[in-house]
Amino acid sequence: MMTSLLKLDNVNTHIGQYHILQGVHFEAKEGEVSVLLGRNGAGKTTTLKTIIGLTPASGGSVTFLNQDITKKATYDIANLGIGYVPEDQGIFGDLTVEENIKVAMRKETDESKEKLEYVLNLFPDLKKFWKKAGGNLSGGQKQMLAMSRAFVNDSRLLLIDEPSKGLAPIVIEKVMEAIVEMKKQTTIVLVEQNFIMASKIGDSFTLIDDGKTVRNGAMKELIEDDELKHKYLGIG
Amino acid sequence: MDLIISLVINGLATGMLIFLLASGLTLIFGLMHVLNFAHGGLFVWGAYAGVFSYAYSGSFIVGIIVAILTGLVFGFITEKLIITPVYGNLVQQILITLGFMLVLQEMIKVVFGPNVVAVKVPELLAGSWQLGDIIIIKYRIFIIFFGFIIFGLLHYMLTRTKIGLIVRAGVMNSDMVQALGINIKRIFLVVFMTGSALAALAGMLFAPYSGAIYAELGMEFAIMAFIVVVIGGMGSFQGSLFAAILVGLAGSFMAYYVPYLSLAVNMIIMVVVLIFRPQGLFTTAKG
Amino acid sequence: MNKPILLSRSNIILFIIVLALVAFPFVMDSRTLTILVTQILIFGILAMSYDILLGYTGIVSFGHAMFFGIGAYCTAIMLSDFESTIGVFIVSIIVGMLIAGILSFIVGLLTLRLKSHFFAMLTMAISGLLLVVAEKWRSVTKGNDGFTFKAPEVFKDRVIFYLVVLALLVIVFIVLKRFVSSPLGRVLIAVRENEQRTKSLGFKTLYYKVIASVVAGVIAALAGSLYAVSLRFVNTSVLTMEITLDALLMTIIGGVGTLIGPLVGSVVIESAQHYLSGLARDFPIFERWIIFFGIIYILAVIFFPKGIVGTIQTKYSQWKIKRNQLDVAPLSKSKESSK
Numbered sequence A: 001m002m003t004s005l006l007k008l009d010n011v012n013t014h015i016g017q018y019h020i021l022q023g024v025h026f027e028a029k030e031g032e033v034s035v036l037l038g039r040n041g042a043g044k045t046t047t048l049k050t051i052i053g054l055t056p057a058s059g060g061s062v063t064f065l066n067q068d069i070t071k072k073a074t075y076d077i078a079n080l081g082i083g084y085v086p087e088d089q090g091i092f093g094d095l096t097v098e099e100n101i102k103v104a105m106r107k108e109t110d111e112s113k114e115k116l117e118y119v120l121n122l123f124p125d126l127k128k129f130w131k132k133a134g135g136n137l138s139g140g141q142k143q144m145l146a147m148s149r150a151f152v153n154d155s156r157l158l159l160i161d162e163p164s165k166g167l168a169p170i171v172i173e174k175v176m177e178a179i180v181e182m183k184k185q186t187t188i189v190l191v192e193q194n195f196i197m198a199s200k201i202g203d204s205f206t207l208i209d210d211g212k213t214v215r216n217g218a219m220k221e222l223i224e225d226d227e228l229k230h231k232y233l234g235i236g
Numbered sequence B: 001m002d003l004i005i006s007l008v009i010n011g012l013a014t015g016m017l018i019f020l021l022a023s024g025l026t027l028i029f030g031l032m033h034v035l036n037f038a039h040g041g042l043f044v045w046g047a048y049a050g051v052f053s054y055a056y057s058g059s060f061i062v063g064i065i066v067a068i069l070t071g072l073v074f075g076f077i078t079e080k081l082i083i084t085p086v087y088g089n090l091v092q093q094i095l096i097t098l099g100f101m102l103v104l105q106e107m108i109k110v111v112f113g114p115n116v117v118a119v120k121v122p123e124l125l126a127g128s129w130q131l132g133d134i135i136i137i138k139y140r141i142f143i144i145f146f147g148f149i150i151f152g153l154l155h156y157m158l159t160r161t162k163i164g165l166i167v168r169a170g171v172m173n174s175d176m177v178q179a180l181g182i183n184i185k186r187i188f189l190v191v192f193m194t195g196s197a198l199a200a201l202a203g204m205l206f207a208p209y210s211g212a213i214y215a216e217l218g219m220e221f222a223i224m225a226f227i228v229v230v231i232g233g234m235g236s237f238q239g240s241l242f243a244a245i246l247v248g249l250a251g252s253f254m255a256y257y258v259p260y261l262s263l264a265v266n267m268i269i270m271v272v273v274l275i276f277r278p279q280g281l282f283t284t285a286k287g
Numbered sequence C: 001m002n003k004p005i006l007l008s009r010s011n012i013i014l015f016i017i018v019l020a021l022v023a024f025p026f027v028m029d030s031r032t033l034t035i036l037v038t039q040i041l042i043f044g045i046l047a048m049s050y051d052i053l054l055g056y057t058g059i060v061s062f063g064h065a066m067f068f069g070i071g072a073y074c075t076a077i078m079l080s081d082f083e084s085t086i087g088v089f090i091v092s093i094i095v096g097m098l099i100a101g102i103l104s105f106i107v108g109l110l111t112l113r114l115k116s117h118f119f120a121m122l123t124m125a126i127s128g129l130l131l132v133v134a135e136k137w138r139s140v141t142k143g144n145d146g147f148t149f150k151a152p153e154v155f156k157d158r159v160i161f162y163l164v165v166l167a168l169l170v171i172v173f174i175v176l177k178r179f180v181s182s183p184l185g186r187v188l189i190a191v192r193e194n195e196q197r198t199k200s201l202g203f204k205t206l207y208y209k210v211i212a213s214v215v216a217g218v219i220a221a222l223a224g225s226l227y228a229v230s231l232r233f234v235n236t237s238v239l240t241m242e243i244t245l246d247a248l249l250m251t252i253i254g255g256v257g258t259l260i261g262p263l264v265g266s267v268v269i270e271s272a273q274h275y276l277s278g279l280a281r282d283f284p285i286f287e288r289w290i291i292f293f294g295i296i297y298i299l300a301v302i303f304f305p306k307g308i309v310g311t312i313q314t315k316y317s318q319w320k321i322k323r324n325q326l327d328v329a330p331l332s333k334s335k336e337s338s339k
């Protein structure tokens, strides 16, 4: 049996006076890609933000590597080995590609340099625009930069929020290939609206609706369950 | 011609002092979204602590060091006791920093007495040079140089060091900086203390320049710094240098040609900037 | 929505307080005390006007002194330039309120669209600007030296002036109370709670904020007029940050968003100021009484952001809920046992 790296148990999150998450649970198993699905406004982004501690949970628990991280500060959580690629990519627009990556590199060891080498081979565009301001990159390049930035630290887990958003199909293809490649080195929790993509690279799925988990399971189950797909994703 | 040159020197010197005050304000604002209304209090504390230790020790350098240390200590206290408890609540922040300004200002009177204190320029920097018809006051040149050196140092720190990189990144997106594993609170504290030290240093340098200091000075200068921060763009370090020099020059020329308007002009510039370009003159609008 | 009940418990209490205040000068024949209480009432009016901004709309203005100062100067100038009669006094109040209203309208329109820290800063600067103008325009204001003038004959009797101020305070209180509980006032409170959401509900929040700032400015001018007459003297200190700070301290310490709070704050601050500066003759540290207020104010912002009245109100309603629960609990038990 594979161990679960990350576990959310009945997670509740309030933002201001709004009760956004009202019972999210799922597990991400080591080495897998777990996909979060759900319609717009379901609470997928908030789930990722809760894991990384930007919108801390008000109830339930988040466990990572057998540690309770529910109440930990964001930077502590990140330092435990969780990388975050936000929905808007969170690129520092006035910093160059190089500087964006430098901010992220917590220590410059041989290992982290190796990782950097690795992502630069994965995304040769970044090398090409090494000195260009992050704000001037194309949408796809920003996505690649954001993923590299999360990856260069020795992250055991990457949280990636809708990497395909607003990208041309051919670029999506590239990004997805990169995720498949990264999966060899790390565990991934992926938010993805594009069901075709999600079903191709996901191992397991979690369906979120109205801030609650409505179904977990292996991706295969979802692919075969037309009713579920229709009800919550409006497809099939 | 000689008049113009001395007005320019005047303006530059004032501009540099305002820059020292405004650069801290703008960095603190950019990174933490805290508009510190107590910033002027640190200016005046730097001036008094520095001047008194300068008088006591007889050494101007000791005065400067004490001023900087005062700024660091007060910055630490302010951040921990005043800013942190209300972090994220804009209205409370504005209210509390103004209250702290009041306390700082009155504390000056308790600790150092309520009277105006006269300050002499240190001997080495006293006097002036005569170049043909032009009289150049040494201390003003000193301030201009000192200001540019500090600007250079800060610029180097912001662009070439890791912590500077983090600060710049934090100005753009502090959540993301945290998500990359950096304790932003610690960075806040460092920036806050640095900004406070700069304010205190500005106060100390200002003291011999004006020749007299008093408790209300903080508020007066803080308003200038606010104006500069608005014109330069909140959070823009370079912007604050340009704007400070602009304000300094405008002030010096106005004071000579249209003294009635001198204070008004800066405020009018600020009002116009805020109304038509609230993001400041020197920053590009962020989309 | 609740219908306003004229004879609610709190209204009765207020009525008794007003009666006591009316009776006070006849019972206690003390000139200093009458003057002090007059001062408290005048600053109470100012603080209430500030509460409209801070407490009800969530706007932090650091320039409130400018409206107070306008009122003070209008009345002082008119009373000294024209005949010193009640008529001129009334006209001067109206003129002051008008000018303050127009100025606050313009300032508000230009600045209220900005974020709160910009607004705070800008009001501070504009009010600072006005102070500079007043200091330079010596032919009219006599600058920092100021000038004395004669108050209307009837006000020679301090008690009459006191009663006039008291009447005006009661009127202002009632008007403002109605204002904040009107539909318009509700929108202001919504702006304070969440401006973005109020905007998305289709309210032009700028428009409402401007109204709040005009109302606050006009009332502040009234307070300024009364203040000038109470001193029979005016100088540029009426335009300084100190006045704004007084209003701020009173509102925060008394309790924002309550209207009663600022009045309580005025009582606390004015009387403490009075007695502490008395103490200062023996203990010089009390000359710096403002430090104590500064510290209390800071602590209040952190620990009691609701102020005296707000905290009491919360405690009271908590207590009431508890009591109701206790009342209900045995009842439900008895029901159950009867089953």
Ligand SMILES: Nc1ncnc2c1ncn2[C@@H]1O[C@H](COP(=O)(O)OP(=O)(O)OP(=O)(O)O)[C@@H](O)[C@H]1O
Pocket (backbone or CB within 6 Å): A015, A016, A018, A020, A038, A039, A040, A041, A042, A043, A044, A045, A046, A047, A087
């Ligand atoms: N800062 C906030 N304040 C108030 N409500 C918020 C905030 N952030 C998110 N929400 C609300 O929480 C709900 C979930 O938002 P979330 O961004 O997690 O959805 P999502 O599943 O990622 O949607 P999408 O597919 O559109 O990205 C939405 O209804 C949203 O309006």
Ligand SMILES: [Mg+2]
Pocket (backbone or CB within 6 Å): A044, A045, A046, A087, A161
């Ligand atoms: Mg989302």
